[in-house]
Amino acid sequence: MxxxxxxxxxxxxxxxxxxxxxxxxxxxxxxxxxxxxxxxxxxxxxxxxxxxxxxxxxxxxxxxxxPSQESGYPELESGEKNSDTQADTDYFVVSPKKTVLPRLHTRYDIAVKCSIHSSKNTFVAETVDISEGGLHFKDLLPDWIAGYFLVTVTTPQGLYQLMCSLVEDQKEKKRVQVVSEESDPQYTLYKDWLLTLK
Known part of the structure; x- marks a missing residue:
C-alpha cells in the first residue's frame, strides 16, 4: 500500500x-x-x-x-544506567559567575489568558508569569509579532489592554515588555489588579 x-x-x-x-x-x-x-x-x-x-x-x-510491546520493541527503563551516557557525567563545565541584578518589578506566577493583536492577526496565549513590566507566555510567539502591539489581558475583574513590545535578546520568543505610558488608564487598572494578587 x-x-x-x-x-x-x-x-x-x-x-x-x-x-x-x-x-x-x-x-x-x-x-x-x-x-x-x-x-x-x-x-x-x-x-x-x-x-x-x-x-x-x-x-x-x-x-x-x-505501547512499545505491541510494536515489537522492548520497554525503555528510565532508571537504567547506560555505559554510553555514563561517560557524559564524568566531565562538567564551570560557567563564569554571572551578576544577578534585582528585579525591577514583582513577578506573579499566574496563568492568564491573553490575546496579542497586530493589524491583521490575533494570537491567543496563556502566561507563565506576569508583572508591571511584562508578560511571559507558555508558547513561542509567532514571527509576525514585532514592533509595538496590543496585548489584551483577560482577568476575572475585566480586560486590560496594554501596549507592548518584544523583550530583546531572548533565547525563546516568549516574553514581552509593557511599554504603556504610566498615565494610561488601562495600565493603571492593570497595576491595581496586580496588587490584588499579593
Whole structure:
C-alpha cells in the first residue's frame, strides 16, 4: 500500500516540510504544542489547497502510538544506567559567575489568558508569569509579532489592554515588555489588579 505524501506548514515557527509520510506527520503533530497545531496547515500531495490541521478533518494524523510491546520493541527503563551516557557525567563545565541584578518589578506566577493583536492577526496565549513590566507566555510567539502591539489581558475583574513590545535578546520568543505610558488608564487598572494578587 502506498503511503499518502503530505506537506505541513507550521505558521507559529515559520517552517514548511514537504514529501512527508503519514507517520512523519503523526510524529510532528505529537511534539507540537496546541497553539502550533491550531495555527498549522496541511496539504495532501496533488490537493488543490492547504487546509487547517484539525483532528476532525485529519484523524489519521492524530493517531496515538501503541505501547512499545505491541510494536515489537522492548520497554525503555528510565532508571537504567547506560555505559554510553555514563561517560557524559564524568566531565562538567564551570560557567563564569554571572551578576544577578534585582528585579525591577514583582513577578506573579499566574496563568492568564491573553490575546496579542497586530493589524491583521490575533494570537491567543496563556502566561507563565506576569508583572508591571511584562508578560511571559507558555508558547513561542509567532514571527509576525514585532514592533509595538496590543496585548489584551483577560482577568476575572475585566480586560486590560496594554501596549507592548518584544523583550530583546531572548533565547525563546516568549516574553514581552509593557511599554504603556504610566498615565494610561488601562495600565493603571492593570497595576491595581496586580496588587490584588499579593
Amino acid at each position: 502506498l503511503s499518502v505524501t503530505w506537506a505541513l506548514h507550521n505558521t507559529l515557527k515559520g517552517w514548511t516540510l514537504y514529501d512527508l509520510s503519514s507517520a512523519e506527520v503523526q510524529l510532528l503533530v505529537h511534539v507540537m504544542s496546541a497553539n502550533e497545531i491550531r495555527l498549522s496547515k496541511v496539504c495532501r500531495k496533488n490537493s488543490p489547497a492547504w487546509e487547517s490541521l484539525t483532528e476532525a478533518k485529519f484523524p489519521e494524523l492524530f493517531i496515538k502510538r501503541p
